[in-house]
Amino acid sequence: MEPVATTFFFYLLSGLAILSGVLVITRKNPVHSALALILTLLCLAGLYLMLYAPFVAGVQIILYVGGIMVLFLFVIMLVNLERSQKEKQFNRQWVAGILAAVALGGLLVAIYTKGSALFVRPELLFPEAENTQQVGQMLYGNYMLPFEIASLLLLVAIIGAVVMAKKRI
C-alpha cells in the first residue's frame, strides 16, 4: 500500500518531537520532563517508520520507551522532588550558549541551502518487508566485529555496575 500524507506526518512527528524536546528542559518537575522525553522518543519511532525501517522503530519503542524510560521514572520517583523544584533551572553561561546556538544554526542553514548537493537522494534499497532480515544479515555478516565489540563493551559496563553497586563481592 502506498503511504499517505507523508509530508503531513513528517511535520507532525518532527514538530511534536521538537516541542516535547523543549518541554524536557523547561519543565521544573523531573517526572514531567521524563514524560516529555518519552513523547520525543515515540515521535522518533514514528519517524523511523516513515523511513521504511519498522524494525528500528520497534526496537526504539521496546528499548527506550519500555525499558530505559521506565528505569528513569523508577529512579526519579525515589528522588526527593522538593529540592529540585527550588533549584535554579538555567545557568548564566550566555557566551557558551550563544556560540553553540550560532554554530548549530549555521549548520542547519548550510544543510538547508546546500543539502541536496551534500547528501545523495535516499533510495529504497530493499522492500520494507525485508527490513528485519536485512538488519540481521548486516549485523551478523558485514558488521560482525563492531557488533561483537559493542556487546563486549556492554558486558563490561554490566560487570562494572555490579561491582560498583555491591559493597562486598
Add this chain to the structure above:
Amino acid sequence: MPDFITNYLDKNVQVTPGQYGSPFWALVYILAVFAGVSLAVVCMNWLERKILAHMQVRLGPMRVGPHGLLQPIADAIKLILKEDIIPEGADKFVFWLAPMIILLAVFSVYTVIPFGPTHAITDMNIGILFMLGVSSLGVLGIVMAGWASNSHYPLIGALRSSAQMVSYEVAMGLAVISAILMTSLNAEGTGTLSMIGIVKAQYDQHVWFVFKFFPLGLIAFFIFAVAMVAETNRAPFDLPEAESELTAGFHTEYSGLRWSLFMLGEYAAMIAVSSIAITLWLGGWMRPFPNLLSGPTWDMGFSFFPALTFLGLAGLTFYSTLRMPKHSFFRVQTIGLGAFGAVLALIGLILLVPQVSARIQDIYWFIFKIAIFMYLYIWYRGTFPRYRFDQLMKVGWKILLPMGIGVLMLTGVVALRSELWDFVHEAVRRLGHV
C-alpha cells in the same frame, strides 16, 4: 454498494484489510475487535467472580438477574454514576493521563492479533516485536498512576510493578525469541516476526511449536506462561495491587469510571498476552490436528464445534430456566433466562449453516484457546498464594532468565544439528589427515 466496500469482499482477496489497504474494512474490524474485547471483559468479570466463588464453596453474585448474570451491568452503572475523586495534591494531568495510556497501550496491541488468516486488522513485518513493545508501554501508565496519586500505597505499588514488569519482560523476550527461531526452519531458512507468518510456519512444519523439539518448546512456553501472569499483575504475582499490604496498590486513589478503565485495561491485557502465547506456541487459529486429521470428513466434523458450543450453552441455560424457583417473584427472571437461552440456541443454529461455519472456524478456535487461558488465570488466582517480593525477583532473575537463555541456546543447537554434525565430522577428518 460503493467500490471501497465491495473491493475487499472479492473472493480473491486473501489478506487482512490493513495489508489490502482498505480503511473502511480496517475500521469495521477495529470496531468489531474493540466491541468484542469489551464484551469479553464484561463476561470475564462475571465468570471470574462466579468461578472463584465456587472454588471457595460460595455462591458468588446471585441477586442481580438469574445467577447474577446481570451483575456486570449493575457494576458498570454503579461505576459510571460514582463520584470521580481526584485527591488533593495529586498531579492532575498525569493522574488523568495514566489510565488513558494503559488503555491505549493495551488496545493498540490488538491491531496485529490474528484471529484467522485474514481476520486481523493488519499484519506487520515486525508483528511480535510491535506487540511486545507496545504492551510494555502499559507499565508507564501504572508508574504514572502510582506517582501522580501523591500517596504512599500507590507509590509503593508503582515501584513494585515497574521493577516486576521490567524483570519479567527479559525472560518473556527470550522465550519469544526461541519460538521465532523455530519459524526459520524451512527451505529458505528465513524466519518471520509477523504474527500471521508465525502461525503459517507452524502449519507448514506440521507441529505446534509447543511440541517442537520436545521438551524445548514446552519449556519456552512454560517460561512465557509464567512471565505473562507476572506481566499482567495477576495472582500469584499481583504484588503491585496486593490488597493485604497496599489496599489496592497503584490504583488506590482512583474511583468510579477511571478505576473501571484500569480494570478494563488489566483484563484486555490478559487477553492480549494470552493471544501472543496462542499465536506463538499453540497454533493460533488452527483447529487441533490440521495436518494429521485432514480431509473433508474431519473438516466437517470439526466445523460442528462452534454450533455445538452455543447449542450446549443454550441447553445449559434452558436447564437452569427449568430449575428456577417457581415463585411468582422470579417470573421476569425466568422469562429473561429463557429468552437468553433462545438467543444462544438461535446463534447455534445459524452457525450450523456451512457457509457461516466455514468463515467463523478460525475465529472460533482462537477464542476457544483464549477462553482456556482465561480460565487458567482464574484458576491460578483461586489456587496459588501470593509470592513475596524477594521470591518474585528470585523467580524472575535466577530461575526463568537462565532457563530462557538455556532454552534459546539449545533450540539453536538442535535446529542446526545436521550442520554442526557435518562441521564436527569435517574437523575430525582433517585432524585425521594431519
